[in-house]
Amino acid sequence: MDIVRNDIKKKKRRNRIIVGSSAVIVFGFAAWWLMGLDVSTPTVEEERVWLGDVEQGEMMREARGIGTLVPEDLRWIASETSGRVERIIVRPGAWVEPETPIMELSNPTLEQQALDARLAFEAAEADYLTYDVQLQSNILQLQANLAQLEAQQKEAALDAEIDTELNKEGLVSNLQMRRSLLRHEQLTTRLDIERQxxxxxxxxxxxxxxxxxxxxxxxxxxxDLLQDQFDGLTVVAGVAGVLQKQTVEEGMQVGIGQNLSQVADPKNLKAVVRIAEINAKDLMIGLTAIVDTRNGKVRGKISRVDPNVENGTVAVDIRFIDPLPDGARPDLTVEGVVEFERLANVVKVKRPASSRPESQMTIFKLSADSDIALRVPITYGKASVSQIEVVEGLNPGDRVVLSDMSDWDDHDRIRIQ
Structure with a gap:
């Protein structure tokens, strides 16, 4: 006969009550925790953002640009005549003097023209000398004729004088006297004409x-023209320096005025740096600049500002004050920083992504003692390469998000964990 055990039923009922109560408590706590969260606030991992602190103090306003070292004294060697490159004597990298031959060209037509021109010049010069001798000979002949006439004129004068005296004594007729006088007059006239x-x-x-x-x-x-062109078939450096480039090879045909080689003085270099056009209004001759050659930084000053804008940048020439470090050479890539001015006691922050000077934008600012960042409007002032002035919207000590937050443009608050 079976015996009913009421204690077992009571124990099972008690266990079900305990489990149910525990589940209710857990679900209630989870509901309470979820209700305390703002599900509309996106969460961003702190490793994915760049944070920075707002500071107050001195700020150097400057602009950065990339450029190259360029020789101050640069000369392109152009062909003085057309021809074929027969031989290249010197290759880039070699030191050359003004009379150093760099390459040889050939032009058979020019060689023949130069020879014909030399022969024509020699013939014209010989003809000139022959004509000069002929004219001098004519002058000598005139001088001889003049001397002969002078003698005849003196003789006729003497005869006329004698005949005149004898006629007075009745020893010579009047006819003879007149003939002597007439001959004297004729010779005197001829003598005057010969002298003229x-x-x-x-x-x-x-x-x-x-x-x-x-x-x-x-x-x-x-x-001379053809000879100069013929001499130009031997291309010389023209200046002392290092041969930088050659644009032709042996066997190529070149034309008049074509650039063949480039010679530069490697000891006298300048930096040509391209600065963003947004800073063009502040670029002035005489501003201090620091040029990083990757082997040392060198101070210089702006000596020229290009008046034209190219690809959103303005080219500036920087002439160095300090000596360049070893290894500096033409076409070396450098980074230049132009110093505009020093701003004293300004509120500043490291330059956020997409920030623009003299503009109004928004930025995420972290709340004090919280992981929530709120979007706040701010006004930027003057900007530098790595810093920007904050005119309004932030205070020293504020912590802000500096990285690009365009993915959260639709949110005014985010949680950073």
Missing amino acids: RLEFSQNNLDTQLSARKASVNQAKARF
């Missing part, structure tokens, strides 16, 4: 030679 001819020939000797001289000068000018 000699003077005219002497005075106009240069005029008579000028036409031949012009032909000589014309032939010489053509010869």
